[in-house]
Amino acid sequence: MSIRNKIRQLTPELSLYRYHQIPMLEITHAVGCAQIALQGAQLLSWKPHNQNQDVFWLSAVEPFISGNLIRGGVPLCYPWFGTAKSPIHGTARLRLWELSEYQLQAQKVRLTFSLFDDNQQLEAAITMIFSERCEIIFTHYGQQPAQVALHSYFHIGNIAHIDITGLTTPCFNAVSRQMENSPSIRRITASTDCIYTDNIGTNRIIDYHFNREIAITHHNATEIVLWNPWHTPMSAMQAQDYQNMICLETARLSQPLMTGEQISVSIIAK
C-alpha cells in the first residue's frame, strides 16, 4: 500500500492527503509549497517560491503514526511545555485539529486550524499565513491558563556553520538548571537546551552553508527556547540529523496565556 493517499482536492492549490496514518494538507501555490499535518496542526514544510531549501527540518525517518509526536516542522507544545505533566509538551500535538477556514489570494494563503474539546468547545486555533514570509498565530480559547511553545525546527546546511543573532548573553541552561552566559552571537557546538527571557524580538539564523538568513520575529512571547540534542538519541532522529536542524522556539512559559490571548511568530528566509 502506498504511504501517500489522496483524500480530497479542496481547490487547485490545496489538497488533503494521508501520509501513512496522518492526514495532511498540501499547498502548491505561487507563494510556495507547504505541508501541514492535521495532527497537531503541525506545519511540516514551507518552501517559499524563491528558496531552494525548505525553511523547516523534518525527519527523513518520521513514521507518521497517529498519536505519536512528529519530529520536525513546527510542533505545538500546548497546554503545557516540557514534563510539567505527561505527555511531554502537552496533548495538542498528538490530537487532530480541523481545518476551519482557508483563503487563497494571488500573493497570500491563509489557513486556520481549530482544536475542539470533547464537548465541541473551541480550545485553541492556529492561523498560518504564507506570503513572502510565514506567520503562525496561536490563540488560546480554553478557560484555564495555558503554556504554549511554537517549537520550530529550522533547516540548516551544517550546525558547524551557523551564527544565531539577537540573543542575550544570560540564559537558563535547562539541563544544569543554572543561569549561564553565552556569546550573544551564538554558535552551537554541543547539546544545547537554553531558555532566554530578555529582549525577545528578532533572531537571525545566518547559514553560511546554505548561504541564507532566516529572520524569526517573536510576538507576545516571554521565552525563547534554543535546542539541539547533538548526539543524544531522540525518537525519529538519525545519528547525523542534529547537524541539519536548530530549534528556536517562541514560547509563553512563565506567563501562561489567558483566554483569548495570542502568541505569534513571523519567519522570512532570504
Ligand SMILES: O=P(O)(O)OC[C@H]1O[C@@H](O)[C@H](O)[C@@H](O)[C@@H]1O
Ligand atoms: O522529543 P520532544 O518531546 O519533542 O522534546 C524535544 C525537546 O524539546 C525542547 O523544547 C526541550 O527544551 C527539550 O528538553 C526536549 O528534549
